Amino acid sequence: MGGMNQTTPHPRRAELIQGLLAILPADSVLYEPEDLRPYECDGLSAYRALPMVVALPSSVEQVQAVMRLAYRLKVPVVARGAGTGLSGGALPRADGLLLSLARLKSILAIDPIARTARVQPGVRNLAISEAARPYGLYYAPDPSSQIACTIGGNVAENSGGVHCLKYGLTVHNVLKLEVVTVEGERLTLGSDALDAPGYDLLALMTGSEGLLAVVVEATVRLLPLPERAQVLLAAFDDVARAGAAVGAIIAAGIIPAGLEMMDNPAIRAAEAFVQAGYPVEAAAILLVELDGTNAEVSEQVMRVRELLLASGAREVRTARDEAERQLFWKGRKAAFPAVGRISPDYYCMDGTIPRRRLPEVLERIAQLSQAYGLAVANVFHAGDGNLHPLILYDANRPGELERTEELGQRILELCVEVGGTITGEHGVGVEKLAGMCAQFGAAELAQFHAVKAAFDPDGLLNPGKAVPTLHRCAEFGAMHVHGGNPRFPELPRF
Amino acid sequence: MLPTADLTEDLAERVRAAYAAGTPLAIVGGGTKAWLGRPLHGERLDVSGHRGIVSYEPTELTLTARAGTPLAEIEAALAERGQCLAFEPPHFLVKVAQRLSKLPSPASGRGDGGEGLATLGGTVACNLSGPARPYTGACRDFVLGVRLINGRGEVLRFGGEVMKNVAGYDLSRLMAGAQGTLGVLLEVSLKVLPRPPAELTLALELDAAAAVERFNAWAGQPLPITAACHVGERAYVRLSGAEAAVRAARQRLGGEVIEAGAAFWQSVRELEHGFFKAPGVLWRLSLPPAAPVDLKLRQFIDWGGAQRWVVSDAELWDLAAAAGGHATRYHKSRASDSPRSPPPQAGEGLGVREPFMAGTSASMSGGDLSAMNGYRGGRRDRVFQPLNPALLALHRRLKAAFDPKGILNPGRLYPEL
Numbered sequence: 001m002g003g004m005n006q007t008t009p010h011p012r013r014a015e016l017i018q019g020l021l022a023i024l025p026a027d028s029v030l031y032e033p034e035d036l037r038p039y040e041c042d043g044l045s046a047y048r049a050l051p052m053v054v055a056l057p058s059s060v061e062q063v064q065a066v067m068r069l070a071y072r073l074k075v076p077v078v079a080r081g082a083g084t085g086l087s088g089g090a091l092p093r094a095d096g097l098l099l100s101l102a103r104l105k106s107i108l109a110i111d112p113i114a115r116t117a118r119v120q121p122g123v124r125n126l127a128i129s130e131a132a133r134p135y136g137l138y139y140a141p142d143p144s145s146q147i148a149c150t151i152g153g154n155v156a157e158n159s160g161g162v163h164c165l166k167y168g169l170t171v172h173n174v175l176k177l178e179v180v181t182v183e184g185e186r187l188t189l190g191s192d193a194l195d196a197p198g199y200d201l202l203a204l205m206t207g208s209e210g211l212l213a214v215v216v217e218a219t220v221r222l223l224p225l226p227e228r229a230q231v232l233l234a235a236f237d238d239v240a241r242a243g244a245a246v247g248a249i250i251a252a253g254i255i256p257a258g259l260e261m262m263d264n265p266a267i268r269a270a271e272a273f274v275q276a277g278y279p280v281e282a283a284a285i286l287l288v289e290l291d292g293t294n295a296e297v298s299e300q301v302m303r304v305r306e307l308l309l310a311s312g313a314r315e316v317r318t319a320r321d322e323a324e325r326q327l328f329w330k331g332r333k334a335a336f337p338a339v340g341r342i343s344p345d346y347y348c349m350d351g352t353i354p355r356r357r358l359p360e361v362l363e364r365i366a367q368l369s370q371a372y373g374l375a376v377a378n379v380f381h382a383g384d385g386n387l388h389p390l391i392l393y394d395a396n397r398p399g400e401l402e403r404t405e406e407l408g409q410r411i412l413e414l415c416v417e418v419g420g421t422i423t424g425e426h427g428v429g430v431e432k433l434a435g436m437c438a439q440f441g442a443a444e445l446a447q448f449h450a451v452k453a454a455f456d457p458d459g460l461l462n463p464g465k466a467v468p469t470l471h472r473c474a475e476f477g478a479m480h481v482h483g484g485n486p487r488f489p490e491l492p493r494f
Numbered sequence: 495m496l497p498t499a500d501l502t503e504d505l506a507e508r509v510r511a512a513y514a515a516g517t518p519l520a521i522v523g524g525g526t527k528a529w530l531g532r533p534l535h536g537e538r539l540d541v542s543g544h545r546g547i548v549s550y551e552p553t554e555l556t557l558t559a560r561a562g563t564p565l566a567e568i569e570a571a572l573a574e575r576g577q578c579l580a581f582e583p584p585h586f587l588v589k590v591a592q593r594l595s596k597l598p599s600p601a602s603g604r605g606d607g608g609e610g611l612a613t614l615g616g617t618v619a620c621n622l623s624g625p626a627r628p629y630t631g632a633c634r635d636f637v638l639g640v641r642l643i644n645g646r647g648e649v650l651r652f653g654g655e656v657m658k659n660v661a662g663y664d665l666s667r668l669m670a671g672a673q674g675t676l677g678v679l680l681e682v683s684l685k686v687l688p689r690p691p692a693e694l695t696l697a698l699e700l701d702a703a704a705a706v707e708r709f710n711a712w713a714g715q716p717l718p719i720t721a722a723c724h725v726g727e728r729a730y731v732r733l734s735g736a737e738a739a740v741r742a743a744r745q746r747l748g749g750e751v752i753e754a755g756a757a758f759w760q761s762v763r764e765l766e767h768g769f770f771k772a773p774g775v776l777w778r779l780s781l782p783p784a785a786p787v788d789l790k791l792r793q794f795i796d797w798g799g800a801q802r803w804v805v806s807d808a809e810l811w812d813l814a815a816a817a818g819g820h821a822t823r824y825h826k827s828r829a830s831d832s833p834r835s836p837p838p839q840a841g842e843g844l845g846v847r848e849p850f851m852a853g854t855s856a857s858m859s860g861g862d863l864s865a866m867n868g869y870r871g872g873r874r875d876r877v878f879q880p881l882n883p884a885l886l887a888l889h890r891r892l893k894a895a896f897d898p899k900g901i902l903n904p905g906r907l908y909p910e911l
Contacts, residue, residue: 247553253688295738384657
């Protein structure tokens with residue numbers, strides 16, 4: 001476990017504080033330990049460090065001035081939005097400045113004609129959809145933490161959501177970014193048109209985990225709200241059939257808005273927690289959400305029902321009304337806290353695999369689970385192959401934490417082995433640096449570092465995250481939840 | 495179907511040798527988009543022989559193929575399983591390429607290496623998308639992963655064959671539109687989609703300004719629109735999706751059903767519609783979709799208002815920038831237009847077999863870096879909207895991060911890259 005970040009304070013701490021106080025009002029510069037405490041970790045609370053100083057700018061000009069100062073003093077900078085990330089991407093450094101974008105929280109413009117929203121980075125994901133709703137529009141990417149997470153963080157992590165098979169990730173829904181470079185220079189990436197000249201720096205910035213520049217404004221694409229959404233629940237006696245059913249739906253030319261799978265341990269935990277009416281004997285359930293026009297949804301519900309039954313579902317239910325649709329989803333959305341209830345601690349993995357390898361991957365996870373003596377429940381964004389195995393453990397038992405981390409690493413290696421990736425949506429942060437070594441060779445890692453140096457030659461932006469140096473390749477860490485109390489217990493996680 | 499071959503090692507060896515010697519390389523696929531960029535100088539690196547579909551998983555919605563694989567072969571394989579490339583990449587077969595580049599007829603026809611056929615690599619390198627782009631996404635939106643050779647001759651793999659992947663910087667998507675200046679594409683993995691079960695094209699009598707207004711209003715409603723353009727005094731709208739959805743939308747939108755809808759959109763996608771055959775310089779203006787229509791311009795409005803084709807002898811850079819977008823000059827300036835270049839020799843290095851040698855220095859076979867560095871194109875050679883100095887400086891550093899000696903398609907996008 002990474003634990004505390006023990007770097008010694010920067011020799012220029014006093015100079016930094018003084019410089020910041022010349023740029024920002026006194027209440028926007030924090031340096032007393034009790035003021036720094038709320039910033040010591042993000043959603044991956046097993047890693048903690050007090051930042052040296054926290055700056056809370058409230059304008060782009062202030063962000064630029066802060067960056068110029070930090071650049072001159074060569075102080076590392078960690079940018080932070082709402083701090084809901086699950087991989088330690090916003091973990092502060094004891095020798096660094098934590099740059100909070102939380103006060104840049106204005107929705108600058110909603111353009112209902114061009115269907116765009118121009119927002120500051122500290123605007124919450126859900127707030128964009130709420131502001132667009134009067135125009136019949138919404139912002140499609142919907143990470144489970146959407147009531148709290150901010151668009152700046154979404155860009156940094158390339159956040160997805162339950163609906164991304166059909167509507168894409170953050171990278172598919174951002175048109176333009178205003179960023180501030182490590183030198184404090186403001187750049188526009190992308191445009192109000194559908195493309196921009198030169199390299200696709202918009203794509204490069206999205207998912208770069210705060211290592212390349214600081215996002216100070218985003219223009220995002222808004223989509224028309226679908227006329228109707230309908231959900232089906234199918235129960236299966238074995239997971240292979242459930243996996244095959246997903247393939248059959250897609251082969252039939254239907255792209256569901258949401259397509260989720262849970263295995264038996266996850267079903268049982270969720271049902272015990274929220275009584276969604278799930279069939280607890282089933283080996284797996286599938287939730288299939290269809291959206292679109294009324295006519296389209298009616299047509300597709302019939303077809304998907306037939307396909308599910310033909311694929312061997314022993315039961316298919318269609319939500320009779322909105323209340324039942326919400327209930328079907330409630331169980332899935334409660335899966336993480338439900339597992340948290342039945343185990344003192346759990347560790348959430350985030351691999352992506354080619355879906356056809358699912359039966360084999362689940363079988364091998366079951367074998368690993370037995371070998372390590374640790375139970376695993378699986379929830380799966382089945383449409384896009386993003387698997388969240390939840391390893392159940394008890395940190396109070398000597399050695400169990402270490403065994404859990406080892407099992408987690410084995411699972412990520414398995415994902416890479418079958419042609420997948422170590423992180424589908426949570427990011428690398430500090431958590432999956434070891435996994436990066438499993439996924440990429442030395443030459444690829446060197447290319448990543450060269451790209452980083454093109455933006456940030458001194459390595460001041462979020463150093464030590466996302467891309468491991470070769471000698472750090474042995475380290476790894478994890479999202480651990482103790483006593484069912486994650487860092488943001490009020491946030492849904494799925 | 496052409497034979498498949500894995501030339502990874504040969505190509506990497508060529509790049510390593512070029513890196514050692516500092517020799518610029520001109521990367522060639524099918525040569526169909528040779529005219530869409532600044533002229534290239536350097537040793538020809540032909541990737542069209544590196545071809546074949548490596549994997550295609552219809553139920554995963556993923557396809558991986560080598561860069562030299564003809565686009566037509568990929569589309570045929572997808573069609574067999576009822577799927578497609580939803581971004582509708584234009585092929586620009588030889589006749590279009592000739593018209594747009596004003597090249598003389600090729601001395602020889604299609605060669606045994608598949609020249610003259612659009613390849614996957616060229617498609618992704620140019621990041622071109624057809625009429626569906628505003629509704630289904632651009633080429634870059636469908637890129638899941640790549641294998642490439644960087645400017646040091648190292649074979650690297652980024653991204654993967656899965657929909658969600660946030661491990662490391664998104665260097666695969668960065669290759670889309672980079673025109674080979676950051677790496678030689680070896681393999682690309684794409685997301686593919688089912689073909690819609692029903693499709694219908696409607697035509698409505700509207701002037702350009704009213705059409706743009708209508709396109710934007712419709713795009714804000716849950717309608718199954720997958721293309722919308724305006725030419726002459728008519729707006730054309732394509733509806734795609736479930737049978738019932740298309741039927742309902744048709745009733746709502748009104749207008750007249752165009753029987754040859756598919757052929758019409760094909761002519762838009764490939765720039766073969768009569769509009770594009772007018773004499774003069776063809777400009778592509780990429781604008782905010784609701785940007786006001788400049789009625790003085792003779793234009794073809796596509797992408798629901800976001801892409802406007804204009805035939806004009808005036809330079810449109812400033813006009814595009816003022817409207818919040820950017821311009822691309824689709825007619826390559828003729829080699830003979832440039833005062834510093836020798837007149838082209840007809841049939842010598844100008845046909846599809848040597849498409850990248852068709853520029854100002856066709857005689858510079860072999861290439862020479864110092865000559866390259868001394869070369870600075872003026873406005874006449876400009877193809878892409880200029881970048882501001884800060885952005886250009888970043889582009890140069892990024893180029894150097896992939897290609898420290900500047901040997902990969904140097905000068906293709908901008909003289910400085």
